[in-house]
Amino acid sequence: MSNDESIRTGFYVCHCGHNISDVVDCTAVARYASTLAGVMVSRDYKYMCSSPGQELIRQDILEHKLNRVVVASCSPLLHEHTFRNAVAAGGLNPFLFQMVNIREHDAWVHADRAAATAKAQALVSAAIRRVALHKPLQATRAPIHPDVLVVGGGIAGIHAALTLANAGKKVYLVERQPSIGGHMAQFDKTFPTLDCAACILTPKMSAVRSHKNIVLWTYSEVAKVDGYVGNYTVTVRRKARYVDENLCVGCQECIDACVFKVPKFPDPFNLGMSMQKPIYIPFPQAVPQAAVIDPDRCIQLKTGKCKKTCVEACADRKAINLNQKEQLLEIKVGSIITATGFKLFDAKRLPEYGYGRYPDVMTTIELERLVSSSGPTGGELRLRSGKPPTAVGFILCVGSRDMRTNRWCSRTCCMHSMKLAQIVRERTGAQVTVFYIDIRAPGKGYEEFYDRSLQQGVQFVRGRVAEVSDCALSPDEAGKLVIRVEDTLAGFVRRVPLDLVVLAVGMEPQADAQEMRRILNMSCSAEGWFLEKHPKMAPVSTFTDGVFIAGCCQGPKDIPDSIAQAGAAAAEALALIDAGGIDQEPNTAYIRGEECSGCKSCISLCPYAAISFDAEKQKAVINPALCKGCGTCVASCPSGSIGQNLFEDQEVFEEINGVLDYV
Amino acid sequence: MRYHYFPGCSLKGLGRAYDESLRPVMERLGVELAEIDDWNCCGATAYMSTDHCNACALGARNIAIAESSGPGDIVAPCNACYLALNKTRNCLAGDSATRAAVQKALAVAKLTYTGTAAVRHPLEVLVYDVGINVIKRNVVRPLKDLKIAPYYGCQLVRPHCSFDDQWNPTAMDRILTALGARVVDFPLKTRCCGGSLTGTAPEAGLRLTHIILGEAQRRGADLIATICPLCQFNLDSYHDQIARRWGPARIPAVYITQLMGMAFGLPTEQLGLKRNFLPADKLLAAT
Numbered sequence: 001m002s003n004d005e006s007i008r009t010g011f012y013v014c015h016c017g018h019n020i021s022d023v024v025d026c027t028a029v030a031r032y033a034s035t036l037a038g039v040m041v042s043r044d045y046k047y048m049c050s051s052p053g054q055e056l057i058r059q060d061i062l063e064h065k066l067n068r069v070v071v072a073s074c075s076p077l078l079h080e081h082t083f084r085n086a087v088a089a090g091g092l093n094p095f096l097f098q099m100v101n102i103r104e105h106d107a108w109v110h111a112d113r114a115a116a117t118a119k120a121q122a123l124v125s126a127a128i129r130r131v132a133l134h135k136p137l138q139a140t141r142a143p144i145h146p147d148v149l150v151v152g153g154g155i156a157g158i159h160a161a162l163t164l165a166n167a168g169k170k171v172y173l174v175e176r177q178p179s180i181g182g183h184m185a186q187f188d189k190t191f192p193t194l195d196c197a198a199c200i201l202t203p204k205m206s207a208v209r210s211h212k213n214i215v216l217w218t219y220s221e222v223a224k225v226d227g228y229v230g231n232y233t234v235t236v237r238r239k240a241r242y243v244d245e246n247l248c249v250g251c252q253e254c255i256d257a258c259v260f261k262v263p264k265f266p267d268p269f270n271l272g273m274s275m276q277k278p279i280y281i282p283f284p285q286a287v288p289q290a291a292v293i294d295p296d297r298c299i300q301l302k303t304g305k306c307k308k309t310c311v312e313a314c315a316d317r318k319a320i321n322l323n324q325k326e327q328l329l330e331i332k333v334g335s336i337i338t339a340t341g342f343k344l345f346d347a348k349r350l351p352e353y354g355y356g357r358y359p360d361v362m363t364t365i366e367l368e369r370l371v372s373s374s375g376p377t378g379g380e381l382r383l384r385s386g387k388p389p390t391a392v393g394f395i396l397c398v399g400s401r402d403m404r405t406n407r408w409c410s411r412t413c414c415m416h417s418m419k420l421a422q423i424v425r426e427r428t429g430a431q432v433t434v435f436y437i438d439i440r441a442p443g444k445g446y447e448e449f450y451d452r453s454l455q456q457g458v459q460f461v462r463g464r465v466a467e468v469s470d471c472a473l474s475p476d477e478a479g480k481l482v483i484r485v486e487d488t489l490a491g492f493v494r495r496v497p498l499d500l501v502v503l504a505v506g507m508e509p510q511a512d513a514q515e516m517r518r519i520l521n522m523s524c525s526a527e528g529w530f531l532e533k534h535p536k537m538a539p540v541s542t543f544t545d546g547v548f549i550a551g552c553c554q555g556p557k558d559i560p561d562s563i564a565q566a567g568a569a570a571a572e573a574l575a576l577i578d579a580g581g582i583d584q585e586p587n588t589a590y591i592r593g594e595e596c597s598g599c600k601s602c603i604s605l606c607p608y609a610a611i612s613f614d615a616e617k618q619k620a621v622i623n624p625a626l627c628k629g630c631g632t633c634v635a636s637c638p639s640g641s642i643g644q645n646l647f648e649d650q651e652v653f654e655e656i657n658g659v660l661d662y663v
Numbered sequence: 664m665r666y667h668y669f670p671g672c673s674l675k676g677l678g679r680a681y682d683e684s685l686r687p688v689m690e691r692l693g694v695e696l697a698e699i700d701d702w703n704c705c706g707a708t709a710y711m712s713t714d715h716c717n718a719c720a721l722g723a724r725n726i727a728i729a730e731s732s733g734p735g736d737i738v739a740p741c742n743a744c745y746l747a748l749n750k751t752r753n754c755l756a757g758d759s760a761t762r763a764a765v766q767k768a769l770a771v772a773k774l775t776y777t778g779t780a781a782v783r784h785p786l787e788v789l790v791y792d793v794g795i796n797v798i799k800r801n802v803v804r805p806l807k808d809l810k811i812a813p814y815y816g817c818q819l820v821r822p823h824c825s826f827d828d829q830w831n832p833t834a835m836d837r838i839l840t841a842l843g844a845r846v847v848d849f850p851l852k853t854r855c856c857g858g859s860l861t862g863t864a865p866e867a868g869l870r871l872t873h874i875i876l877g878e879a880q881r882r883g884a885d886l887i888a889t890i891c892p893l894c895q896f897n898l899d900s901y902h903d904q905i906a907r908r909w910g911p912a913r914i915p916a917v918y919i920t921q922l923m924g925m926a927f928g929l930p931t932e933q934l935g936l937k938r939n940f941l942p943a944d945k946l947l948a949a950t
Binding site: 350351352354357467469470471472473 | 828829830831850851874877878881
């Protein structure tokens with residue numbers, strides 16, 4: 001204990017309504033604490049986090065000249081900050097305080113009142129002995145770099161970037177594809193308003209391109225991220241596009257002039273239902289409106305032996321640069337918004353539905369392209385035979401809510417399928433049947449949209465489809481695709497002959513989500529979605545400070561939810577930037593210089609690259625701005641010459657002694 | 664390549680042609696089949712559903728005898744045996760109480776079940792151990808222009824199938840292609856043939872058999888290739904009754920091993936082809 005002052009501790013135990021007091025006898029805990037060395041005041045109170053509870057601490061510090069405070073209540077994650085502020089309001093250094101978690105660690109996980117009370121007292125004994133050794137500490141304030149990186153140029157990334165840019169912040173928007181727009185760019189219309197997807201998306205895409213505060217890097221990927229909140233160094237890999245996007249005006253003359261007279265390579269934007277040339281513009285509204293050359297298909301790039309008619313056609317603009325190389329660019333940002341989206345479930349994983357075997361079994365996204373006026377058929381819905389369909393069926397939950405594939409609900413497929421069902425009915429007059437498990441229409445205007453589908457004559461059959469086959473058991477099934485399904489409302493097995501079967505494929509995490517997670521030091525849920533810090537209270541934050549998530553990379557969601565999340569993530573980033581700096585917990589490690597032998601073993605162990613080596617003094621040096629207080633170096637130092645604030649050896653031993661004393 | 668061979672009751676009775684054709688074909692491919700000494704009935708599906716533990720003991724005895732007689736996997740050509748023995752293995756791997764009871768019963772006969780021998784279907788052995796290329800090399804009389812519907816039955820792929828797709832198995836398709844035949848696109852590959860219902864509830868059972876024969880006919884198949892004695896029996900034995908109810912669908916059903924034997928140029932009389940109710944030998948001889 002400190003020599004020059006006597007320890008005067010105030011102790012407070014919180015009932016937390018009934019949360020703690022139902023299982024722990026709080027009065028007994030307060031009575032017990034009052035017998036411990038140095039305790040001047042010991043109280044129990046219904047809600048310590050309330051204003052009167054905090055005031056109690058402040059008053060007692062002044063009245064009883066307290067110099068240490070211990071509160072036994074909930075998790076420090078929730079209220080350590082609250083109580084440190086109350087201690088500071090009483091004029092004490094906020095780190096002369098210790099919190100004991102008797103809710104999550106005790107009351108909520110035990111039922112035996114006597115034993116739970118005893119456990120609370122042991123933990124209190126430990127904290128009261130430990131706090132006596134606490135020293136006054138100062139939180140440091142680190143600056144925040146005001147620039148923001150947004151990863152992913154789908155609707156979520158676009159909205160986040162524009163929000164930040166409109167607030168005057170500089171934004172780097174990095175997109176892997178040659179154009180921004182994401183999945184939304186492939187949609188014909190959007191539910192529940194049936195407004196044209198392109199009409200509401202393309203103004204935002206153009207705004208990104210022309211915004212003075214946005215640096216747009218398409219055809220680029222984040223390769224590496226170093227640093228910490230407020231001070232990230234990011235390496236971006238810009239793939240060679242072979243066309244200078246600042247010189248290209250999107251006139252398409254190079255595409256017309258390409259030595260491939262006829263497009264012969266599957267066009268990914270139309271899911272292979274149309275063809276493109278080695279030099280192409282991804283889709284009519286692409287941003288940037290600039291050509292790209294596929295190096296695996298361009299004859300010049302593959303063999304070096306081409307007439308280069310594209311270069312000729314470009315003439316004086318000189319936008320085509322066949323010598324362009326991949327570039328690695330390094331940028332500094334203070335925060336990062338991850339909006340990397342999702343991938344669609346591969347319908348071939350459920351062979352009973354015949355995707356890939358029967359030409360007229362397609363996915364919802366393929367149908368989306370077929371009904372789009374910019375799609376491969378100009379919006380005319382035709383079977384592969386060329387005839388218009390007369391009977392169309394939608395199978396919902398393909399790769400969703402299924403123990404064999406993905407257990408989650410993909411949230412958008414019911415509405416997406418009903419939208420397509422209405423479009424198909426409007427355009428072709430075909431009979432449309434939707435096979436569903438449950439119709440989930442929980443958004444604003446969504447139930448009404450379901451009603452509208454019913455009014456338009458879309459039929460609904462409740463049952464998970466067993467199989468799609470082309471095996472006809474009766475003349476009216478001949479030449480058709482037949483769905484076999486148990487109609488669970490009618491109570492019998494139906495056979496439904498159709499011309500076109502549409503599979504409502506669900507959403508999955510991106511194939512390289514784990515790679516992205518490692519680069520940004522985030523966490524993933526068991527399914528592979530990026531994990532939010534708290535499912536309710538911090539839905540766009542991650543466990544890495546300064547890294548936020550938005551859109552479907554966090555889990556399946558529709559356009560309104562993606563945009564709401566993107567706005568929230570942008571607001572969180574703005575709050576961080578405009579605070580001007582961040583307080584850093586002073587629980588950092590430090591080197592006891594005279595004892596360090598310079599073995600360097602701590603340097604490679606530090607997960608935050610906070611330790612460097614001073615070659616002149618032959619000692620390790622810890623940068624407190626980078627140190628996160630994990631304690632790895634402290635535990636591993638062979639000479640015991642690394643200490644850690646708030647976790648000094650004596651403090652930890654005293655805590656252990658406190659528990660052992662009680663036992 | 665040496666395997667323990669579990670023919671099962673069917674292959675000694677109405678499925679004799681399967682056994683008769685399997686042996687010379689495997690011999691030609693360098694596969695040695697050593698029949699398990701003193702084997703007993705696998706219990707089939709019926710026993711497993713009435714007395715789980717005793718059914719496992721029945722299956723485990725066969726596996727234990729095989730394991731005690733040397734290393735190697737067990738080949739079970741009948742789909743019901745394949746399923747029953749694999750169910751036994753799965754159950755004994757996961758259910759320690761049943762395993763203890765079964766071991767106790769086996770101990771009386773001085774046997775121990777170790778679970779080291781896998782139970783495998785000839786299709787798996789043919790495609791993955793022997794290999795399609797080796798099969799192709801042995802073809803001397805390609806089944807040219809013969810249109811064959813591959814029919815796998817339900818028990819090979821349900822509930823487990825370790826070596827092929829549960830909904831669209833392709834092992835037999837690959838063998839048939841190697842034999843030079845034209846494989847008919849057949850969506851009812853794994854649909855039930857009617858099983859024992861053809862005997863116990865003919866109204867329901869024969870309808871299922873008819874669906875398979877009818878679809879094969881519609882798709883222009885000359886023959887149906889099978890891998891299960893009960894499937895072959897159902898598809899081959901009820902043509903008169905089916906024709907009376909739904910019209911004729913007279914397509915012969917033969918074992919894949921009989922087709923392989925023909926393509927390998929083995930003597931027809933060795934392949935049990937004369938046992939079919941609806942003969943296929945003339946059709947095969949003509950190719």
